[in-house]
Amino acid sequence: MASVKTNTSKKKSLQHMTLQKKDALTGYMFIAPALISFIVFVMYPVIASFVISGFDWGILTAPRFIGIENYKTLFKDPIFIESLKNTFTWVILYVPVSILVSLIVALAMDMPLRGIGFFRTMFYLPVMTPMVVCALLFVWIYNKEFGVLNYILSFLNISPIGWLSDRNISLISIALMSVWKHSGYNMLILLSALQGIPESLYEAAALDGITPWRKLINIKLPLIMPSMYFVVLTSVIDAFQVFTEVFIMTKGGPGYSTHTVSYYLFANAFEYGKMGYACAMSVVMFFIILAVTLIQDRIMNKNIQYDS
Amino acid sequence: MASISLKNINKIYPGDVKAVTDFNLEIEDKEFIILVGPSGCGKSTTLRMIAGLEEISKGELYIGDRLVNDVAPKDRDIAMVFQNYALYPHMTVYKNMAFGLELRKVPKNEIKRRVTEAAKILDIEHLLERKPKALSGGQRQRVALGRAMVRNPQVFLLDEPLSNLDAKLRTAMRSEIIKLHKRLETTFVYVTHDQIEAMTMGDRIVVMKDGFIQQVDTPQNLYNYPCNLFVAGFIGAPQMNFLDAKVKVEGENIIVDFNGNFQFILSGDKAKNLKAYAGKDIIAGIRPEDIKIKNTEELSNYKTKATVEITELMGSEIYVYFECYGHKLINKTPADTIVKSDSEIEIAFDINKMHFFDKETESAICH
Numbered sequence: 023m024a025s026v027k028t029n030t031s032k033k034k035s036l037q038h039m040t041l042q043k044k045d046a047l048t049g050y051m052f053i054a055p056a057l058i059s060f061i062v063f064v065m066y067p068v069i070a071s072f073v074i075s076g077f078d079w080g081i082l083t084a085p086r087f088i089g090i091e092n093y094k095t096l097f098k099d100p101i102f103i104e105s106l107k108n109t110f111t112w113v114i115l116y117v118p119v120s121i122l123v124s125l126i127v128a129l130a131m132d133m134p135l136r137g138i139g140f141f142r143t144m145f146y147l148p149v150m151t152p153m154v155v156c157a158l159l160f161v162w163i164y165n166k167e168f169g170v171l172n173y174i175l176s177f178l179n180i181s182p183i184g185w186l187s188d189r190n191i192s193l194i195s196i197a198l199m200s201v202w203k204h205s206g207y208n209m210l211i212l213l214s215a216l217q218g219i220p221e222s223l224y225e226a227a228a229l230d231g232i233t234p235w236r237k238l239i240n241i242k243l244p245l246i247m248p249s250m251y252f253v254v255l256t257s258v259i260d261a262f263q264v265f266t267e268v269f270i271m272t273k274g275g276p277g278y279s280t281h282t283v284s285y286y287l288f289a290n291a292f293e294y295g296k297m298g299y300a301c302a303m304s305v306v307m308f309f310i311i312l313a314v315t316l317i318q319d320r321i322m323n324k325n326i327q328y329d330s
Numbered sequence: 331m332a333s334i335s336l337k338n339i340n341k342i343y344p345g346d347v348k349a350v351t352d353f354n355l356e357i358e359d360k361e362f363i364i365l366v367g368p369s370g371c372g373k374s375t376t377l378r379m380i381a382g383l384e385e386i387s388k389g390e391l392y393i394g395d396r397l398v399n400d401v402a403p404k405d406r407d408i409a410m411v412f413q414n415y416a417l418y419p420h421m422t423v424y425k426n427m428a429f430g431l432e433l434r435k436v437p438k439n440e441i442k443r444r445v446t447e448a449a450k451i452l453d454i455e456h457l458l459e460r461k462p463k464a465l466s467g468g469q470r471q472r473v474a475l476g477r478a479m480v481r482n483p484q485v486f487l488l489d490e491p492l493s494n495l496d497a498k499l500r501t502a503m504r505s506e507i508i509k510l511h512k513r514l515e516t517t518f519v520y521v522t523h524d525q526i527e528a529m530t531m532g533d534r535i536v537v538m539k540d541g542f543i544q545q546v547d548t549p550q551n552l553y554n555y556p557c558n559l560f561v562a563g564f565i566g567a568p569q570m571n572f573l574d575a576k577v578k579v580e581g582e583n584i585i586v587d588f589n590g591n592f593q594f595i596l597s598g599d600k601a602k603n604l605k606a607y608a609g610k611d612i613i614a615g616i617r618p619e620d621i622k623i624k625n626t627e628e629l630s631n632y633k634t635k636a637t638v639e640i641t642e643l644m645g646s647e648i649y650v651y652f653e654c655y656g657h658k659l660i661n662k663t664p665a666d667t668i669v670k671s672d673s674e675i676e677i678a679f680d681i682n683k684m685h686f687f688d689k690e691t692e693s694a695i696c697h
Contacts, residue, residue, distance in 0.1 A: 222416035225383050226477075230430035231404030245422040275555070 068308070070097045075302035076271065080295040092302035102303065104287040106280045108193060112282060113261040121253060123201055124208035127236070131209065132216040142213070157270035160199040164271075186272055189279035196280060197269050204260075205269075208253045208280040215249035216242060247326045255318055262311050283307050332394035332407075332484040332517060333359045334380060340388035341375050341541075341551050349375045351541045353389070362518040364532035366525060367564070368695050372541040373521045374489055380519060381410050393485060394429050404516040406485075409478035415470045417462040417477075424458040427477045441480075448476040451513070468499045471635075476589065486511075488520045492527065504530055525565050528559050529553070559692040562685060568649060570615045570685070571659045577607040586614060586686075591655035592634040594681060603696035604686060612695065615685035618662035622648065624670060624676040633678035641669055652677070 039047070050057075075092055079085035096102050131142050148156060164185035165173050172182045184196040218240065228240055243250075265284035270273060274281040274289070283303060291300035340352040350372040365373040375642050378384040380391065382403035388558050391398050398406050408600035409430075418428050424445055424684060431441045450474040451457045462470055471491060478486055486644045491507070492500045508531055511518050522528055528535045537544040537552065537560075545557040556562035562570045578585040578593075586603040587593040596604060604612070622630070650661040654677065661677070669675065686695040 218414065221416065222412045225381075225417060226410070226412060226416040226418075227411050228383065229381065229403045229408065230433050230481075231402075232433055236433065241418065242570055244418075247420075 033279075049177045058217040071301040071304050074298055075305045077298040079298040081297050082295070085298070087300070092299050093306070095299065095300055096306065100288060101278055101281065102283070102326060105281040105283045108278075108280065109262060109264070109282045109284075111193060112197060112264055113258060115194065116200055116261050116264075117254070117257050119197070120201045120205050121208060121250075124253065125250075127205065127209045128212035129242070130218055131213050142210075145209055146206040148203045149210075151203075153196045153203065154270060156199065156203045157267050158229055160195075161271055164195055164199075187276055189276045192276060192280050195301055196271055199271070200267055201263070204257075208257065211249050211253055212246055215246035219245050244266055254322065255315060258314060258318065259311055262307060262314070333357060333361075333392075334485060334517060334519070335390075335392040336376075336380075337390040337392070339376070339379060339391060340387045341372070341379060342387040349541050350379070353541075353543060355536060355543070355546065357517060357519065360515050360517055361518065362508075362531060362533045364528040364535045365519065365521045365534055365538060366523065366528040367538035367544075368523060370540075371538040373523075373538050376538075377410075377487050377489055378518060379631065380485070381408055381540045382406050398693055399632070407483055408485045408487055409481045410487040411474045411478050411491045413493055415462075415474040415494075417470060419462050422452065422461055423465070423473050423476075426462070426473055427480050430477065430481055443480075444480040444537060445476070447479045448479040451479070451510075452476050453590055462649075467495050468503065471495060471503060471593075475507075479514065483516065485517045485519065486514075488518065490522055491520075493522070493524070493603060495673075500527075502583065515611050526567060529565065535565075536632070537564060541562075549679035555644070555694070555697050556615075556685065557646060557694050559615070559687045559694075561588065562687070566617060567697050568618050568662065570617050571657070572690075573614045573654075573659075574658050575612050575614045577604050577612055578606065579608040584608075586612070588614070588634075588657075594632045594679070596681070598688070600681070600696050607688070611689040613687040613689050613692075615687060617683065618649070618660045620660040620680040620683040621659065622678045622680065623661060623663055623667060624678070630678045630681070632681045633676055636675055636677050638669055638673050640670055640671055640673055 024183055025285065074085070076087055076089060077085040078088045078091070127145055131138060131145065165171050166172060166182050166187060169185070171185065172180075175183070182189070185193050201318045223241055223245075224237070227237055232240070263284050264282050265288060268280050268285045269288070272280045274285050284307075287300045287303045287307070290296045334355075334357040336353050336355045336357075339350060340348070341350040342348050353372075353376060355363075365376060367373050375384055378394075382401065384397070385510050386399050393406055393408070401578060407497045414549070418429065421429060427445045427448065428441045431444065436444075439443055445458070446455070449458055452475060454476060455470060457469060457473070459464060462473065465473065471494075474491065488507075492503050495503060503526060506603060507518075507520075520527075520531065534546060534548055535552055536546045539560050545552060545561045547555070552561060553564050556570075558561075559572070563572070573588055575589075578587050583619050584591050584596045586596060586604070586606050593672060624633075637653040638660065639651045639653060639658075642649040646667065647665050648663055648667060648669065650663060650667075652659055652661065652675070663669070685697050687693065
């Protein structure tokens with residue numbers, strides 16, 4: 023009897039809910055799966071790393087609270103400083119080149135040519151291939167003795183280059199692979215933006231006697247800016263977290279020439295067992311990425327025309 | 331200012347899809363010509379061929395004395411107003427209007443003079459610093475017109491420029507465009523699917539269907555003397571009523587028989603023209619205002635009975651929908667006429683204004 027009563031009262035309370043509340047409830051039900059996984063897999067680890075960064079913790083040993091000691095050590099650690107420098111170099115090298123390549127390919131793929139679908143698929147293929155596979159493939163391509171790249175260059179009488187073993191170019195070599203691997207994704211976003219530009223704008227411009235260059239500068243680029251904004255923002259955030267390619271191709275070497283913050287963070291956490299120290303690093307990265315993103319948002323967002 | 335001459339223009343898309351077939355038209359200098367027809371009739375394609383946005387598959391196009399088939403759009407000295415206005419969303423109104431001139435390297439002060447002047451004419455001076463998204467549909471339309479005006483083109487091409495506006499604004503803009511044409515004294519080629527726009531704006535109208543020109547004439551002539559069934563049905567609102575009929579000859583009399591339900595004896599030119607159709611099926615057309623309802627006035631002899639289905643009060647007049655021996659007809663009558671739904675009434679046809687069409691070829695026999 024009691025349970026029957028409870029059911030009836032529940033039904034009644036649903037009936038008495040305002041329409042607005044009912045709508046809100048439905049909305050929350052829809053976002054619940056995403057929200058729960060966000061809390062569990064994103065929010066919780068972020069907060070946890072903030073907390074852990076205050077401890078000296080070696081995973082297997084009991085954590086010991088040491089306050090801001092980890093941070094103090096961090097900024098005196100030459101390897102961290104080197105990693106930070108490498109990470110910034112990576113962002114500055116990789117992001118502009120990657121976006122430029124994506125843009126150029128997107129502009130080319132926007133042309134109404136026969137069989138263009140085939141080329142679009144080809145350019146997107148690396149995105150669908152796992153990073154491990156791509157990285158291993160490039161390890162072979164870049165191999166100093168047996169690599170296909172040096173083999174091709176030998177025809178031009180260029181002596182073998184240590185793409186991954188020369189500390190002056192190893193970071194650039196990895197960045198080039200990463201551009202090849204990732205630019206298809208941004209290409210697709212920019213291509214869809216380009217295809218969203220109404221044909222009549224091009225026609226009006228054709229009647230006005232526009233040149234291809236002015237068409238690019240005055241029509242295409244301004245109108246794909248909302249997508250470009252997204253592409254720049256996400257690319258910068260991703261670039262700051264570069265890890266897999268470094269881990270597979272060079273393990274941070276030679277020396278510390280390809281050590282990035284993410285790689286050093288990983289090494290500290292899982293190789294040296296310094297979890298608290300690694301978390302302090304991730305907190306610093308968190309604030310660096312946040313600051314850079316906010317600055318970009320300030321610069322780019324106000325110049326974007328969203329309505330077309 | 332320039333005339334336009336289209337000689338045997340054809341547009342054939344891949345797969346042998348014929349969009350426009352043997353289009354011949356002489357558009358005079360300063361003329362306001364309208365291309366009208368239902369969707370897919372080839373009117374926009376024709377306009378786009380004049381603009382140079384579509385290649386001409388066959389035929390010759392002259393603007394003035396110049397053959398322009400292979401001339402780039404920018405060198406044809408034309409300006410076009412698009413249905414969706416095609417304003418650059420990231421530019422201000424001023425920049426939108428000035429952009430074409432900048433590309434042509436017109437000096438800055440001259441650009442400013444022309445934009446200001448056009449803005450004044452179109453009453454959009456106060457909007458020059460705004461972006462298109464901050465404008466209403468009507469204002470955007472004016473900017474699109476302004477962008478075309480500043481170029482001082484020889485020919486204005488307008489592709490359904492009013493179809494994105496609401497009914498009230500459309501009526502207002504109609505007269506604005508007519509005034510603009512008078513003021514600019516330039517050749518206007520205007521595409522629309524709306525026969526009211528066509529009738530009210532054009533010096534001449536080109537009625538198209540399935541890529542073919544049906545008739546080219548003044549609005550009045552199109553209305554009074556449609557050359558075939560399609561034009562008769564397309565021009566005029568509500569549209570012309572059509573009734574199946576047969577021509578009979580009894581002695582000296584030429585009779586039009588409406589399925590044996592009622593018949594009229596013809597005289598004069600109409601009788602003469604229909605004599606050749608003795609025993610043949612024809613279609614009689616009568617405009618809604620040429621049917622009279624027995625109310626206060628006495629009817630002519632060309633009368634019959636009908637049942638009123640519904641009436642629509644339009645303000646100054648009423649549309650009466652009725653059935654007359656299986657034919658659904660519409661009548662337009664003054665608002666003070668008393669007609670009740672479901673009532674039986676007596677109607678009469680103004681036989682002088684009746685049109686007759688060959689049922690087989692659908693072309694007009696006489697008006």
